[in-house]
Amino acid sequence: MRAFRFVTVDVFTDRRFGGNQLAVFPDARGLSDAEMQSLAAEFNLSETTFVLPPEKPHNSARVRIFNRVAEMPFAGHPNVGTAYVLGREDEASPRTYRFEEPAGLVEVALLRDETGRVLGAEVAAPQPLRVGAELPVSVAAACAGLSKDAIVTARHVPTLATDGGNPRLLTEVTREGLTAAAPDLGAFRRAVEAYPDQTRGFLSLYLYCRDGAQVRTRMFSPLTGTWEDSATGSAATPLAGFLLSLDGGDDGAWEMLQGVEMGRPSLLLAGARRTPEGIRARVGGHCVPVLRGEAVL
Known part of the structure; x- marks a missing residue:
């Protein structure tokens, strides 16, 4: 039996049970592609993310995003929610993450209050319009x-x-x-x-x-x-x-x-x-x- 920790968050809201739901697996090492897809289907949310070590050490992580039926090259609220989860687990985390994704390198900046507590994040689209x-x-x-x-x-x-x-x-x-x-x-x-x-x-x-x-x-x-x-x-x-x-x-x-x-x-x-x-x-x-x-x- 293998256990993989997950966190769910509501994204683009300041109150619970608003916004868009997201499941995040902060350490997805050991999960196969098929298992990631099955877990995303099981959660039955619009997206679920899986965080892996980066392929290039100067980047923050490799993030894979799955909807109910397929992997996605990029999505907005999964990046915002994933950065928020990682930032809340390590309040000393850097202000900006660099996530490796199929669409390209995605930069996500944490949003903090006046005490430094992580409140959310802002993601830049990986490509021009x-x-x-x-x-x-x-x-x-x-x-x-x-x-x-x-x-x-x-x-x-x-x-x-x-x-x-x-x-x-x-x-x-x-x-x-x-x-x-x-x-x-x-x-x-x-x-x-x-x-x-x-x-x-x-x-x-x-x-x-x-x-x-x-x-x-x-x-x-x-x-x-x-x-x-x-x-x-x-x-x-x-x-x-x-x-x-x-x-x-x-x-x-x-x-x-x-x-x-x-x-x-x-x-x-x-x-x-x-x-x-x-x-x-x-x-x-x-x-x-x-x-x-x-x-x-």
């Missing part, structure tokens, strides 16, 4: 269970974008549409079949309604088992970068509120800036510990 294909309004509307009138196209049509994680279909909607949206699994499957080159077998829909620097969002990814996500850092960063690309200027910051309709309100503090290599984004927030235990295999 990449804007992909546009999909028809009818596709986004069908996936969200909305009429086409609920999709706002004054500034852009539904557009795929990423900065290291899975591509998200960024779709602006009316406030009423945001409240009424409900994912249609059949529509997601039809969209992937109709647009194989653009979606590559995966489709995640990120709806948003904007009021200046305040943004309300919802994220649906039923093809990976996440019917709705309460906080999606790897969608908030491409959205921040995309908004900056639309607005112009050198930098911008937005407060993104997600998870309200699920009863798990989350606050994601996102920002983006222009760099010589493109638009770079970041997202941060607070975390709250919830459970500790062991997985016995």
Whole structure:
């Protein structure tokens, strides 16, 4: 029998049972790929992370992120929550972690209060913004269970974008549409079949309604088992970068509120800036510990 310690935290919130849940295995040495995937499926959360020694000694750790069905190259709230767990276990830890992940090297800065206690973290997307294909309004509307009138196209049509994680279909909607949206699994499957080159077998829909620097969002990814996500850092960063690309200027910051309709309100503090290599984004927030235990295999 082998035992592996885990911690669960709520990410992008300052109160327990809000935000997005995450399970973290701070020392995953000895776990196989199949065991990591099985544990992620067993926890049945949007993501579970496994911390391993870095391949290069000047980095902090190698972090592997699994959703219910597959490993992910990068994700936002798992990086924030993992850094928080490691920082809370060692309050003398460095301010910034460097995590090795399939999408590249990920930098995560700890957020502390005036006494130095770790409150959360901020993660920088590992790659510059990449804007992909546009999909028809009818596709986004069908996936969200909305009429086409609920999709706002004054500034852009539904557009795929990423900065290291899975591509998200960024779709602006009316406030009423945001409240009424409900994912249609059949529509997601039809969209992937109709647009194989653009979606590559995966489709995640990120709806948003904007009021200046305040943004309300919802994220649906039923093809990976996440019917709705309460906080999606790897969608908030491409959205921040995309908004900056639309607005112009050198930098911008937005407060993104997600998870309200699920009863798990989350606050994601996102920002983006222009760099010589493109638009770079970041997202941060607070975390709250919830459970500790062991997985016995």
